[in-house]
Amino acid sequence: MNPSASGWIEKYGSVVQKHQNAFPDIESLYSTLKASGFVYGLNTGIPEFIHPEHVLSEDENAKINLLNALYFTYRFVTEKKDFSDFMEEVFKFYRVLKINRAGFFGKLLAGNKTSAKLEKLMASRIYIEDNIFSKTFNSLITNSLLFIDVLLFKQYLIENVDLKVKAEEIEYLAINITYHALSSKEKKRKDNKLSQLLESSLTYIRSADHAFDGSYRDRLLSNKDIWENRYLLDMACLTVWEDHSLDYTESEFIFGIGKDLGFQHELIAKSIADVTDFFKLNVSKIPYLKEQNLAFQFYDSMGKIVKKLILRNSKRLHKELSQSAELVTLLTKSTVRDLSSEEKKKVQNQLLDIFKSIPSLAIFILPGGAILLPIFIKLVPKLLPSAFDENRIDMDEEQSD
Known part of the structure; x- marks a missing residue:
């Protein structure tokens, strides 16, 4: 499951069907949400029954924890299990709440299916800032009061309150x-x-x-x-x-x-x-x-952004890389030894050609984008083999125990 790629909510829905008894009561759910940091607004973990293909960032943990908390709150209050009904109810809840984000519902109501709308909605709830540059320089990007959404959803399901x-x-x-x-x-x-x-x-x-x-x-x-x-x-x-x-x-x-x-x-x-x-x-x-100087914080934050971009575009990257045997060879060498100046130049030139064909990786083409290439080179060999389609729903996942 990859919360930074489309389809992650439906993927969660297919997985949770086999784990309807993961939390026997609301007390066990709350204890787990505390242990994962969600209640504290410091997301360091996720439910044990979810097995992501890569190490998740704090905001990705927050997305999973928020969805999981809302779903099991729905289960306990309504005693229903249908995930499609749950998604519709959550979407209605947020519309009633009228979260004031500029142009937010205008963008959501563009004919997408409910799961896709919810992915956009939850992204809007997770992030404090809404542009990539503020996130880059500010590591505190996740909403620390997300558990209030869960408390409000419970009230919404139980009684008619303002x-x-x-x-x-x-x-x-x-x-x-x-x-x-x-x-x-x-x-x-x-x-x-x-x-x-x-x-x-x-x-x-x-x-x-x-x-x-x-x-x-x-x-x-x-x-x-x-x-x-x-x-x-x-x-x-x-x-x-x-x-x-x-x-x-x-x-x-x-x-x-x-x-x-x-x-x-x-x-x-x-x-x-x-x-x-x-x-x-x-x-x-x-x-x-974490006490970090600005340069280290920038590099660390950009590393997280680059990692998401790689995961999100893993299929297209694999296709492009498969057409460049020399580049793949050099990337493989980079994992065991430092490349020479000539080899680094070859990698940079060939990668920039690839980035031009993948719009969301345009950050590498911007002035100064070359400083991100070491991060990319470090992450690609490790991430690509297992990142092709983390949100694909296997047929056996569609059937609950």
Whole structure:
């Protein structure tokens, strides 16, 4: 499964048919979504029953986790399994919610089938920025509040509520809790990247329009949805653990919030333990915790973009490469030794000819595009053999157990 290529949603639908019992109840689903980082907005993993052909990026993990969370929420609430019906329901849900993205639904309603529309829709929900250059220089590109979509979808399926008002309320409580969690820290970080990420992920409110005072606690007391409150508690725990420590004042704040949300001491302590375990296992994978200079961050981000482009165009690349025996030979040599200056020049010239025939790889032809060629040379031999059609649905996948 390749979430950066078309057809990935239908591929997920064919795979999940064999794993309808992957999560026996909503508690097990929520625990898995926490372990994968989705609840925390830091996607480091995906469900165990999904086996991608290549290592996924954070935004690709986020796409799979969002779709998986929405599908099993649909399963638990409606007790239905039909994936086509699920896709239609999700699309209706987002239309009711009226996500305000410039020209978004105008582009979606262009005669595509529902799965293709959903792929575009989910891409619009995943990314904070919407152009390739801002993504290149900013590693924090994924929406960190995506779990709110799942909470809203649950409300949409259960009862007739004003989704816009509900969305604003959850975001208001989430951003207030994280703000006051930061304020509870005895040693405050001057540059808190987590709070910046959360604020940039807001969809329904603007933090500048709301006062960060104690009045949010009264609104917490009136919120009775257990899963919304579980999420808010976990966001508070995430915020105080962001610097890998928990002092007395922070602990007092967390247990006070947990009490306001209606939870017993044991569950609050478990929320702290869960986020502690998450950081211990994944600290090296969390993008906003990586201290990188601009040059390294640029190279790393561009590497991810080049990898997606290669995967997306793997069939056409294979066809073009198959017509150039010399180029394939040189690419193979590059995996075991450094190429000479003459060989590198040959590779560059022949690759540029190939890129001219594949429009989405035009980034290589732009001024300075040659600096990306080492990334390309490194990735091609490893990715092409297994990347021809990751979203193809085998006949035996269309039948559930």
